[in-house]
Amino acid sequence: MASVCPYGRFTHAIVRSIPECFGQQEEGGESVSVDVAKAQRQFGVLTGALRQKVGLQLIEIPPDPQLPESWRIEDTAVIQGDTALITRPFKQQRRAEAEAVRRVLNELNVTVVEMGVEEGVSGGATLEGSDVLFTGKEFFVGISKHTNHRGAEVLADTFRDFAVSTVPVFGGSRLKSICSMGGPETIIFSNTEGAKKTQRMMEQLTDHHYDILSVPEDVAANCVYVRGPAKVDYLLHPTADECPNSVSAFQKLPDYTLLPTACSEASKLGGALTSFCLLINRKPNYI
Template sequence: MDFKMHEYTHAVVGKVTPPLRITDKADFNDARRQHDCYLRLLRELNVDVVELDLGGTFPGNVVLEDIAIICHGIALLPKPVASGDEYKLKKIREVLKSLGQTIIDVTDPDAKIVGSDVFFTGREFFVGISETSNEAGASAVAEAFPEFPCTPIKVAKGMKHLKKYITVAGPDILCVGASKDAKELLKRMEREATFSYQTLTVPEDEAANCLYVNGTLIHRAIEEIPESFKVFCEKIDFARRSICFSELSKVSCGLSSCCLLVRKS
């Protein structure tokens, strides 16, 4: 593995600004506090945080993962899905360019792709095929990053985004939930994978979405994932940090959702 794949210099994030959409269940004040802790932790891991006022409402102005797929100095930008995303995309495009990223736009009119369906292990890409991402979208990822294998993986009906169930927990380590659906997803990935990985299985699916940043694993706090927290303590022998993310996780896939991690070129 190229360990630089999980080394980052910058994180692009949105400012938590009201109003809260009526349909959302997250407590706005708690979400803002959790977001502040999240940004503080990234800074402690030597990541420069670029905070953008993206307009709109919470949570759309802080859940950024779907806006761009960033790897190896390239940022793939899907077509905006929601109304109002054009402004958010414009602001993010500008800052990614300033950080030396090469911008590639998804031009295929049939392609559907969102960042939370795209999982990069450090060696290869997997794209969850679902209501939000399709085979043409997976092809766009493969074309943007031709030096890495890219495999589409069918996500079972009713399941959410791929990175809700599986993420990177360390060098060649995949963190996956223990539910039947999550295990089946992992089996499909292992059958199709070009490389082999260690697997860390966590009892609670909501614990599976982690961040591995600059040699440190970030996972959720003990009060939110008590059983999985024990697994992290027992199995991970390198730096770990835990934070509360309960409110933000109600409106996203989890820890990976609220930042775009970049290594400045």
């Protein structure tokens, strides 16, 4: 049966530290200059907020000097309930990132489904977690250069209790670069024309109603929402320095504990706040 636990109830966060080779990959075919030490400090602030303020149990995987993009841990798995689908990133060299994540998931007694093994899909399928938006009611899968329709089919076959809709990603490199969850019934969207086009398609495909929080800056569209154990709504969002025009939009969320969290160095590489963590609920009755 599909989980009835409201969206945002998490107990654990799996993260992976920033390696010294951070930024050595290329984004969009061009070399990008990043400050590794600054990225590591920002990662420390984010993980500190998840552990100390939100109250999640943090599981930190050490960095791997051979895997410069392994900090993008969100891409390695899609987790719902007690099932985790190990994904297949578009880049062949990124697929080794899943090994350490798989070990942690097994230790947490999560049922691990291997994409392309359990489901019998050939190597043509690609899927990255940053293209997957789970609303608590259904999945939206962004079709981008990172994720294709065959990958979306594997996800749909893995999580059969939920509707899975595919949408093209307009105005961003990944679905979560233009939208993310801002609460159990709220989706945060960039208000660029491309993002609005994707939003309209999602609204046509769903049978559910969602409140839309529109933000003027793309970077502000990616946030981490967690419903804390004391029934406190936490939202980690980019700082005022990164999205000065979106601060007022976040303040429209009533009774939220807002946690401004810098992500500027990862943003240079196409990353975002959600890139850094896999969130899991290991208490099925936690509502």
